[in-house]
Amino acid sequence: MFxxxxxxxxxxxxxxxxxxxxxxxxxxxxSGAECVVRVDNLSAHSISLGQIDLFDGQLPKDAKFHGExxxxxxxxxxxxxxxxxxxxxxxxxxxxxxxDADHFTAYNQLLIESEGHYTLLGFSSCHRFSGYFxxxxxxxxxxxxxxxxxxxxxxxxxxxxxxxxxCGESREAVLVQFAEAIEQHHPRLSWPSKxxxxxxxxxxxxxxxxxxxxxxxxxxxxxxDHLDYLLIxxxxxxxxxxxxxxxxRFSGGVEGLCKRxxxxxxxxxxxxxPFIAQAESRLFQQHPDWFVKGQNGQPLAAEEVTYGGWRxxxxxxxxTTQVQVNxxxxxxxxxxxxxxxVKYFKLDAIYWGTLAKGYRADPNKTRIEAxxxxxxxxxxxxxxxxxxxxxxxxxxPSLGLVHGMRIADDVxxxxxxxxQIAKETFFRNWQDMRLWHNDPDCVTLNNIENxxxxxxxxxxxxxxxLASSGLVFSGDRLIELDTTQAxxxxxxxxxxxxxxxxxxxxxxxxxxxxxxxxxxxxxxNWDEHNSLEIRLNLDxxxxxxxxxxxxTSESTKNGLTICLAPNSAVVFxxxx
Numbered sequence: 001m002f003x004x005x006x007x008x009x010x011x012x013x014x015x016x017x018x019x020x021x022x023x024x025x026x027x028x029x030x031s032g033a034e035c036v037v038r039v040d041n042l043s044a045h046s047i048s049l050g051q052i053d054l055f056d057g058q059l060p061k062d063a064k065f066h067g068e069x070x071x072x073x074x075x076x077x078x079x080x081x082x083x084x085x086x087x088x089x090x091x092x093x094x095x096x097x098x099x100d101a102d103h104f105t106a107y108n109q110l111l112i113e114s115e116g117h118y119t120l121l122g123f124s125s126c127h128r129f130s131g132y133f134x135x136x137x138x139x140x141x142x143x144x145x146x147x148x149x150x151x152x153x154x155x156x157x158x159x160x161x162x163x164x165x166x167c168g169e170s171r172e173a174v175l176v177q178f179a180e181a182i183e184q185h186h187p188r189l190s191w192p193s194k195x196x197x198x199x200x201x202x203x204x205x206x207x208x209x210x211x212x213x214x215x216x217x218x219x220x221x222x223x224x225d226h227l228d229y230l231l232i233x234x235x236x237x238x239x240x241x242x243x244x245x246x247x248x249r250f251s252g253g254v255e256g257l258c259k260r261x262x263x264x265x266x267x268x269x270x271x272x273x274p275f276i277a278q279a280e281s282r283l284f285q286q287h288p289d290w291f292v293k294g295q296n297g298q299p300l301a302a303e304e305v306t307y308g309g310w311r312x313x314x315x316x317x318x319x320t321t322q323v324q325v326n327x328x329x330x331x332x333x334x335x336x337x338x339x340x341x342v343k344y345f346k347l348d349a350i351y352w353g354t355l356a357k358g359y360r361a362d363p364n365k366t367r368i369e370a371x372x373x374x375x376x377x378x379x380x381x382x383x384x385x386x387x388x389x390x391x392x393x394x395x396x397p398s399l400g401l402v403h404g405m406r407i408a409d410d411v412x413x414x415x416x417x418x419x420q421i422a423k424e425t426f427f428r429n430w431q432d433m434r435l436w437h438n439d440p441d442c443v444t445l446n447n448i449e450n451x452x453x454x455x456x457x458x459x460x461x462x463x464x465x466l467a468s469s470g471l472v473f474s475g476d477r478l479i480e481l482d483t484t485q486a487x488x489x490x491x492x493x494x495x496x497x498x499x500x501x502x503x504x505x506x507x508x509x510x511x512x513x514x515x516x517x518x519x520x521x522x523x524x525n526w527d528e529h530n531s532l533e534i535r536l537n538l539d540x541x542x543x544x545x546x547x548x549x550x551x552t553s554e555s556t557k558n559g560l561t562i563c564l565a566p567n568s569a570v571v572f573x574x575x576x
Contacts, residue, residue: 067106241277
């Protein structure tokens with residue numbers, strides 16, 4: 001059924017809805033492997049369609065699939081009648097993006113595996129609308145777009161985003177084709193190389209002080225001089241929304257601190273949640289009219305319609321369809337760029353810029369358009385010369401607007417979170433250097449209060465980070481790293497290989513290439529209770545780079561037999 005592209009294209013073409021109320025309304029326009037559907041309003045009055053189901057079909061009975069989430073913390077995989085959430089926060093959970101009472105919803109990408117073949121159905125553009133895939137336990141598949149609250153005037157039309165179809169025997173190959181199609185609609189923002197550095201959040205969290213920054217700056221000068229950026233994370237600001245006003249722990253101001261960082265030959269980086277503000281902030285107190293409204297005409301608290309945020313709530317969301325709001329954003333980021341000298345911005349909580357179920361000043365703009373307007377303003381404020389990292393972001397709406405993208409949950413020092421992050425990252429490895437730089441979150445190698453784990457868990461963490469080839473930012477207090485831990489950080493930072501390629505959804509084995517040469521191979525035992533024995537055909541050119549103390553191997557006439565304990569990982573590297 002899914003063995004040849006022509007047959008798949010023909011199948012999808014046959015999936016066009018043909019219910020009586022839609023006759024003459026939907027017109028698919030195919031160009032090669034992409035389809036844009038024209039949706040006409042043939043009536044004499046304006047209509048709002050909300051979710052527009054474009055195609056209706058059936059998955060193969062044995063199909064397995066991976067479905068992307070709308071926001072960073074959501075991914076799913078499995079089969080139609082047995083779907084597993086990968087992240088902690090499914091779109092239909094705390095984020096309340098879909099109801100999913102009798103079905104499951106994926107967004108913008110659905111990768112299907114059946115009988116050794118892969119079929120990719122994905123939206124290669126996201127300018128105005130988010131695409132969705134509704135999967136029912138019966139295997140029914142509905143493909144559509146969410147037109148938000150947008151109204152189609154009488155006898156006018158809208159065009160859907162581009163739906164892309166690819167299939168083949170290689171999982172990696174169809175994903176590459178998809179990335180190339182996306183590039184045509186959303187050219188990737190370029191940057192000379194992947195940034196690296198140190199981040200304050202994962203040791204100090206919101207209690208970080210200026211003295212903490214000063215201490216770790218000295219460590220970046222020596223012995224960790226190979227790390228370039230010092231990222232001042234959440235906690236420097238007085239209130240969420242008042243980014244230019246420091247907290248009492250930064251009484252000397254952030255601008256002077258950034259100047260000292262630059263004087264020491266390092267680059268200051270800053271955390272900002274640009275689209276939200278808490279009620280106590282100057283921003284909200286002085287300009288309540290700048291925020292997305294509820295039905296009562298008052299600023300809408302995010303927690304009323306979605307996940308409310310992790311601290312300093314309730315959060316209110318800026319309406320980026322307003323000229324004055326974009327002028328404000330331009331001022332904040334222009335000031336940080338020109339006066340603070342910041343050329344690296346970690347933009348967090350930007351999913352809230354796509355807040356649904358609220359009212360914006362311009363009803364002709366969808367929430368995706370509103371979000372993209374705000375992000376474009378931020379880029380322009382920095383003259384297009386600052387690195388933009390998206391975090392807790394809407395995935396596809398961010399295409400072409402960020403240099404780097406957090407693709408996994410916040411790191412915590414325990415094997416459960418390390419494994420969760422690894423799985424989230426590996427399913428998105430294909431995005432690295434194609435859509436953006438992947439950021440699997442910070443490297444943490446030391447225990448802290450309330451976060452304690454063992455050597456095997458830290459080994460899993462370092463092995464999976466190496467396989468990701470993502471951004472490398474240390475999250476530990478640098479002065480506490482020993483020589484071995486410092487060397488792990490050094491190896492990760494110097495890794496120039498591509499993100500590892502996994503052959504199938506099991507994520508058990510991966511190969512990593514550099515300049516088209518195979519340089520590393522990885523094996524992961526995801527089982528929590530049982531050991532995994534594997535026979536490998538590896539010659540003397542291969543050596544173990546990292547493994548935990550429970551790892552065993554035995555050479556035989558037929559090659560090498562390795563044994564991985566539960567929750568264990570190993571990486572073999574080819575000798576130079």
